[in-house]
Structure formats: C-alpha cells, structure tokens
Amino acid sequence: MNGSMLDWPLTLDRILVHAERWHPDQAVVGVASDGGMQRRTYAECADRARRLSAALLAHGIGPGDRVATLGWNTLPHFEAWYAIMGIGAVCHTLNLRMDATQLAWIARDAGDRLLLVDPALLPVAEAVRALCPAIEEVIVLGAGTDALVAAHEPARWGGFGEDQPAGLCYTSGTTGDPKGVLYTHRSNFLHTLAIVQPDLFGIGAADSVLPIVPMFHANAWGITFAAPAVGAKLVLPGARLDGASVHRLIAEEGVTMSAAVPTVWQGLLDHLDHAGGGLAPLRRVVIGGSACPPSMQRRLADHYGVEVRHAWGMTELSPLGTVAAPSAASAALPPEEARRLLQSQGRPPLGVDLRVISDDPAAGPDAPGRLFARGYATVGRYFGKDAPATDAEGWFETGDVAVIDHGFLHITDRDKDVVKSGGEWISSQGLEAIAAEHPAVAHCAVIAADCDRWGERPLLVVQLREGEDCSDASLLEAFDGAVPRWWVPDGIVRVGAMPLGATGKIDKRALRAAYRGHLRAS
Ligand code: AMP
Numbered sequence: 001m002n003g004s005m006l007d008w009p010l011t012l013d014r015i016l017v018h019a020e021r022w023h024p025d026q027a028v029v030g031v032a033s034d035g036g037m038q039r040r041t042y043a044e045c046a047d048r049a050r051r052l053s054a055a056l057l058a059h060g061i062g063p064g065d066r067v068a069t070l071g072w073n074t075l076p077h078f079e080a081w082y083a084i085m086g087i088g089a090v091c092h093t094l095n096l097r098m099d100a101t102q103l104a105w106i107a108r109d110a111g112d113r114l115l116l117v118d119p120a121l122l123p124v125a126e127a128v129r130a131l132c133p134a135i136e137e138v139i140v141l142g143a144g145t146d147a148l149v150a151a152h153e154p155a156r157w158g159g160f161g162e163d164q165p166a167g168l169c170y171t172s173g174t175t176g177d178p179k180g181v182l183y184t185h186r187s188n189f190l191h192t193l194a195i196v197q198p199d200l201f202g203i204g205a206a207d208s209v210l211p212i213v214p215m216f217h218a219n220a221w222g223i224t225f226a227a228p229a230v231g232a233k234l235v236l237p238g239a240r241l242d243g244a245s246v247h248r249l250i251a252e253e254g255v256t257m258s259a260a261v262p263t264v265w266q267g268l269l270d271h272l273d274h275a276g277g278g279l280a281p282l283r284r285v286v287i288g289g290s291a292c293p294p295s296m297q298r299r300l301a302d303h304y305g306v307e308v309r310h311a312w313g314m315t316e317l318s319p320l321g322t323v324a325a326p327s328a329a330s331a332a333l334p335p336e337e338a339r340r341l342l343q344s345q346g347r348p349p350l351g352v353d354l355r356v357i358s359d360d361p362a363a364g365p366d367a368p369g370r371l372f373a374r375g376y377a378t379v380g381r382y383f384g385k386d387a388p389a390t391d392a393e394g395w396f397e398t399g400d401v402a403v404i405d406h407g408f409l410h411i412t413d414r415d416k417d418v419v420k421s422g423g424e425w426i427s428s429q430g431l432e433a434i435a436a437e438h439p440a441v442a443h444c445a446v447i448a449a450d451c452d453r454w455g456e457r458p459l460l461v462v463q464l465r466e467g468e469d470c471s472d473a474s475l476l477e478a479f480d481g482a483v484p485r486w487w488v489p490d491g492i493v494r495v496g497a498m499p500l501g502a503t504g505k506i507d508k509r510a511l512r513a514a515y516r517g518h519l520r521a522s
Pocket of ligand 1: 312503
C-alpha cells in the first residue's frame with residue numbers, strides 16, 4: 001500500500017526559495033576577490049541565481065551535466081551553486097589548492113562542461129582548460145556571471161526528482177587517484193535538516209554564520225545549505241583566512257557561529273595572542289576535518305567563552321558523521337570527565353549508523369578497530385565506478401581507527417597514520433593531543449618512522465610558535481605518565497612550517513616521505 005502524502009521532492013533549490021520567501025531581507029555578505037565586501041539579501045541572491053540558471057540553460061546545460069566551480073567562499077560562488085543545482089545540473093566543486101594537472105585529471109574524470117572561476121584563479125583555470133578540451137567555456141565568477149545575470153530573465157527551478165545528482169566532490173586522493181562522491185538533492189537536503197539541529201551545529205535565524213571551511217571541502221560541511229535553510233545571516237570569507245582577517249570579520253559582521261579545520265583556529269588564536277582582543281559575539285565553533293587538540297578547545301572555551309563542537313566526518317559522508325555536544329549525562333559528570341567526553345568526536349545524528357570492528361577476535365567491545373559507517377548521506381559507489389563502495393550490508397569502511405566508549409566515538413587514528421610498534425598500535429592522534437599542550441608548540445604531528453627493532457616508532461614533528469624555543473626534553477616531559485612509556489616518541493623533528501594538504505590539514509603523507517627514515521639516519 002502506498003502512503004497518501006504529497007509527492008514533494010526534497011530538492012536543494014527549495015532551500016534558497018524558502019530563504020527568499022521567508023527571510024527575503026536577511027543578509028548574505030562576502031569578501032570579494034579584491035578584498036572589498038559585497039552585500040546582498042537572500043531575495044537578491046535567489047533572483048540572480050535564477051537568471052544565471054537561464055544563462056546555463058541557454059548554453060545548453062541540462063539535468064545531470066557537470067558544471068565545475070573553482071573558487072573561494074564568495075557571493076558569486078554561492079549564487080552559482082544554486083544556479084547550477086536549481087536546473088538539475090551537477091555543481092562540481094574543484095579544490096583550488098590542487099595544481100592544474102591534478103585539476104585537469106579530475107575535470108576529465110568528472111566530464112565537466114563549464115568551469116566557473118574566481119578572478120584570482122583564472123590562470124589556473126586556463127591551464128586546466130588547455131589540458132581538458134571538453135571544458136567548453138571558462139566563466140569568471142563576478143564579472144562574467146554578472147554579465148550573464150544582467151542578460152537573462154529568471155529561469156524556473158525544480159521539476160526533477162530528489163534522487164537527481166546535485167553536487168560532485170572529489171576526495172583528496174591520499175591513496176591512489178582521487179574519487180568522486182556524487183551527492184543527490186535528497187542526501188544534501190536531509191543532511192541540511194540534520195546539521196541545523198541543536199546538538200549538531202545548532203544554527204538558527206538569529207545567527208550570523210561564517211563557513212571558513214571551503215565550499216569545495218564537502219560543501220562547506222553543508223553550511224551554505226544550512227544558513228539559507230534557517231534564514232541565518234551568511235558571511236563568506238573569500239580568500240583571506242589568516243587570523244587577523246577572520247578576527248575582523250567576526251567583529252564586523254557579528255559572527256555568532258563558524259566552522260573550520262584546526263589549523264585555521266590555531267591561526268586565529270596565534271593572532272589573538274599578539275593582537276589581543278576577544279571573539280564576541282562568537283559563541284560556537286565547529287572544529288573538525290582533523291582532530292581538535294584538547295588544548296585548543298580549552299583555550300577557546302576558557303579564554304574566549306566560545307563553545308567548541310568537535311565534529312568528525314568525511315567527504316563520503318556528506319560530510320557529517322558525529323558531533324560532540326553536551327547532554328544530560330555529560331552535565332552530570334565531574335567537570336574533567338565531561339570535558340573528556342566533549343573532546344571526543346561525539347555521537348552520530350539520526351540517519352548515521354556506525355560500527356567498529358576489531359581485527360583481534362579476542363578484543364573487548366572497547367578495543368580500537370576499523371570504523372564503518374552507513375546512512376542516507378553515505379556514498380554508495382564512487383562517481384563513474386561500477387563496484388559498490390560498501391559491503392553487501394551497505395557499510396562503508398571509513399579508513400579510520402576508532403573506539404566507541406560510553407556511546408561516544410573516539411577516533412584514534414587514520415589507519416595509514418597509526419604507528420605499529422612491535423605489533424601493537426600507538427595512536428598518533430593521542431600523542432599529538434599531548435604535544436599540542438606544550439605552550440611553545442604551534443602545530444604538531446606524530447608519524448611512524450622506520451625502526452629495525454620494532455618495525456615502526458613514533459616520531460614527533462613540531463612547528464614552534466613564532467619567537468618560542470624549547471628543549472627536546474621539555475617537549476618529551478609532557479608524555480610522562482600520560483601514556484605508556486613505550487608510546488613516547490623516539491625522536492623530534494622541528495620544522496619551520498608544517499606542510500598542509502589540499503583541505504588545510506597537516507599533510508602527514510609529506511611528513512612521512514621526508515622523515516620516515518629519520519630514526520635510522522640519526
Ligand atoms: P575529508 O574527506 O577530506 O574531510 O577527510 C576525512 C578524514 O578526515 C576522516 O576519515 C578522518 O580521518 C579525518 N577527520 C575528520 N574529522 C576528524 C576529527 N574530528 N578527528 C580526527 N580525524 C578527523
């Protein structure tokens with residue numbers, strides 16, 4: 001028997017239409033590529049996006065066609081998203097930290113027909129196009145899209161099913177070639193409804209939301225859908241993500257909620273150390289993409305009154321997997337224990353299923369193991385591939401090693417990052433959390449270095465804060481009593497600047513390539 005409810009496809013155009021209808025005057029502001037501020041309302045953005053849709057249709061773009069974007073989080077990029085998705089085409093966000101050869105490989109794999117690009121990135125886009133003749137045209141976000149908006153009447157949106165693909169995002173490809181994840185309207189729509197909930201990102205119409213996480217990193221973790229969905233003010237930071245710029249934007253645009261990877265928050269905290277000042281009216285930040293050091297969480301909470309929501313996710317999960325939020329149970333715990341729980345990666349929302357499987361059949365229920373996920377917003381198969389990305393029951397192997405403790409997920413490592421010493425696992429993330437406590441440390445990473453006796457041993461790589469110095473002994477002291485003796489790193493490497501990967505996380509692959517043999521050489 002069928003249900004008798006209205007057939008109302010969950011398509012993403014409805015999000016901006018909703019904002020236009022119910023929050024028409026709410027502000028959407030963005031730092032433009034020349035550094036100036038652009039200001040529009042949701043009603044203006046929706047009208048402009050529909051006109052841009054008409055230009056895409058006039059070009060011959062139709063449902064399912066891939067249109068690539070290469071840009072920072074800006075107003076023209078935001079409008080282009082909805083223009084593309086509103087007509088059933090697929091918005092393929094390219095990662096601007098990749099070089100032209102990598103981008104061209106991805107654009108070819110995706111079959112991109114158009115490339116919309118930030119003015120500052122035009123030379124890269126032209127280089128990509130030269131390598132990828134299937135791209136019919138490069139259009140500049142701003143000057144190019146403004147001209148198209150001016151030349152067209154608004155198009156009609158919708159009229160397609162919720163299982164129509166809406167967005168395409170490639171994983172960073174740390175193992176093998178990058179793989180495309182093709183989100184549907186339905187998966188992103190439901191993901192939007194999930195992340196605005198109070199125990200997740202907790203976003204409402206009174207918020208001013210700053211997604212620092214790029215739109216090309218798993219749809220800015222969904223925030224560029226969530227803000228219009230609830231009528232929040234949206235602040236798009238453009239290309240300047242340094243501490244001083246982020247600090248200014250928070251104050252000037254009254255930002256109450258923001259999201260970014262830990263390296264961005266570290267930049268902001270370093271800036272505040274030198275420049276002084278507070279973070280009001282910021283009240284909550286989501287930190288994820290890599291583990292948030294407990295010391296960062298404490299500094300934001302205790303010094304600046306900012307609540308940290310530690311989140312775990314991945315491109316393949318749209319991306320939200322878990323968030324650590326207070327609960328009645330955590331409130332009843334002694335403060336230090338409650339804090340420890342909230343430093344974990346937290347719990348999944350309804351619609352995300354997780355399980356941990358240990359390779360050791362004798363291991364207890366809280367032993368670390370391989371983490372699997374499934375849900376309505378989990379990848380089923382990668383773009384262009386026939387083979388499923390999951391097992392027969394729909395479980396997707398995340399590649400992370402985790403423990404579920406009292407219902408809270410603790411990621412202990414990426415399986416490639418775990419240090420296997422004498423057959424036992426040492427959590428690189430556990431060691432990093434401790435090293436990050438040292439006041440002289442700006443960034444740190446623990447990698448597996450080759451060792452004749454034990455196979456691998458942990459090596460600590462640190463970048464000290466500007467103007468700071470400290471001895472190896474003082475760095476190693478922090479591990480005393482905090483971890484078993486055999487976990488303590490066997491060596492320390494100091495670097496001037498940590499290598500960062502395409503999404504702003506510390507690039508451990510580069511560190512391994514450089515320092516894997518360090519313990520043998522020394
Ligand atoms: P990406 O698809 O680029 O967002 O990368 C996803 C991977 O980032 C995950 O599989 C984890 O290894 C890592 N990651 C994301 N969030 C966290 C977190 N809060 N703690 C530890 N690792 C994380």
